[in-house]
Amino acid sequence: MGNGRVLTLSGVRNNLQNGFSKPRGSPFSPGRRSRRKPAGHGWRTCGRRRGRGHPLLRDPTMMNTRRLGIVVGAAVLLPALATATYAAASASETSPETGTESQLVQPPDGVTMDVVTVLGSGCPAGTARVTPSDDGDGFTVSFDKYLAWGGGDAPPTDFRKNCQLNVRVNHPENYTYAVVGISSRGFAHVEPGASAVRRTSYYFQGSSETRSVTHTIEGPSNRSWRFNDRIPRSERVYKPCGENRNLNINTEVRVNAGDSEEPSFIAVESVNADAAYHLTWRRC
Numbered sequence: 321m322g323n324g325r326v327l328t329l330s331g332v333r334n335n336l337q338n339g340f341s342k343p344r345g346s347p348f349s350p351g352r353r354s355r356r357k358p359a360g361h362g363w364r365t366c367g368r369r370r371g372r373g374h375p376l377l378r379d380p381t382m383m384n385t386r387r388l389g390i391v392v393g394a395a396v397l398l399p400a401l402a403t404a405t406y407a408a409a410s411a412s413e414t415s416p417e418t419g420t421e422s423q424l425v426q427p428p429d430g431v432t433m434d435v436v437t438v439l440g441s442g443c444p445a446g447t448a449r450v451t452p453s454d455d456g457d458g459f460t461v462s463f464d465k466y467l468a469w470g471g472g473d474a475p476p477t478d479f480r481k482n483c484q485l486n487v488r489v490n491h492p493e494n495y496t497y498a499v500v501g502i503s504s505r506g507f508a509h510v511e512p513g514a515s516a517v518r519r520t521s522y523y524f525q526g527s528s529e530t531r532s533v534t535h536t537i538e539g540p541s542n543r544s545w546r547f548n549d550r551i552p553r554s555e556r557v558y559k560p561c562g563e564n565r566n567l568n569i570n571t572e573v574r575v576n577a578g579d580s581e582e583p584s585f586i587a588v589e590s591v592n593a594d595a596a597y598h599l600t601w602r603r604c
Contacts, residue, residue, distance in 0.1 A: 424602045428495045434488040436566060442466040442481035442573065442588070463588060470575035471514055472583030482572035486525070489559075489567060494604050498556040499567075501598035502533055505546040506573075508586040510539035513578040516586035518547065520572075522597075524565040529557045539584060561604035569597065 447464040463483070470479035489497065499522055508516045516539075521532040533549045559565055573586045 424600060425495075427497075427599070427601050428492045430490075430492060432490045434490065436486040436488055438483065438485055440481070440483035440570075441477075442468075442571070443483040466573070467585060467587040468516075468573045468575050469583055469585035471511060471577035471580050474575075474577075474583050479577070480572060480574040482570060484568065484570045487567045487569065489599075493562065495601055496558045496561050496604055497599045497601045498558040499531070499551060499597055500556060500600040501548070501550050501596075503546070503548040503596050503598075504571075504588065505544065506586060506588045507544050508537050508541060508584075510537050510541040510575075510584045510586070511577075511580040511582045512540045513580040514539040514584040515576045515578065516541075516584060517572075517574040517576070518545070518586065518588075519574070520569070522567060522569045524557065524559050525568060526565055527557070527560075531555060531557055537586070539578075539580065556600070558602070 443463055443466065466481060466483060468479055468481040491497070502520055504518065504520070506518065510516050516537045517534060518537075519532060519534045521530055523530040531551065533547075535545075535547045537545060559567070571588070573588060575584050575586060577584065
């Protein structure tokens, strides 16, 4: 920030809990409350005066920033999002390596995951923590500062934040996997004339085949968001059989201020494994 204050998700939470319109300076740093009556889409909709607010503020247990994260795991082990949507995939499909039909199966025994790197402006050193699951079929990345904002007095470099994960999935040689579903959630305040973007792309190391999913929130908007995407069979990319290639996942949030003079923001939030990458398995 221009005033030297540090932007954090916990700072956003504290100021939302205090309730305010649009103070001078950063919308996320302490400032005096405006005495003006807010517009219907104004910041006070996040305050306590009218008994409304961010759903995460109404349930304090959900606003534990130490648990904001991304969970990566096998679809069959994430029943909340997998049982209907992802299990509906066909039981077989054609192998790109051999042109023959390959049987889709449950994750094999002995699958483990190693997080090789966590890099990006949305997850600087010390602000992201990776916690593998006990059974090795997934892991959680917890964030402190995965938030982008733009417009108003926002610094020009803060309109976009990203986080790149490099994941090594260890499994038996006669199996391979692909990403079959992606889900994520968060909160956004978007002024009229502005927009916010959530984008996820992934690819296997050394491969030119990149897949992406993008969602845009147009202003005015002041709400929680949740996106669930199932990757079509024709667009699934499997790790080449017999090759050791890590999975690269690059996520970003971005604010396009447009013609708005007021600041907008978008934050990534995840609680109870609500944001996940679902994997599908098959034999080579």
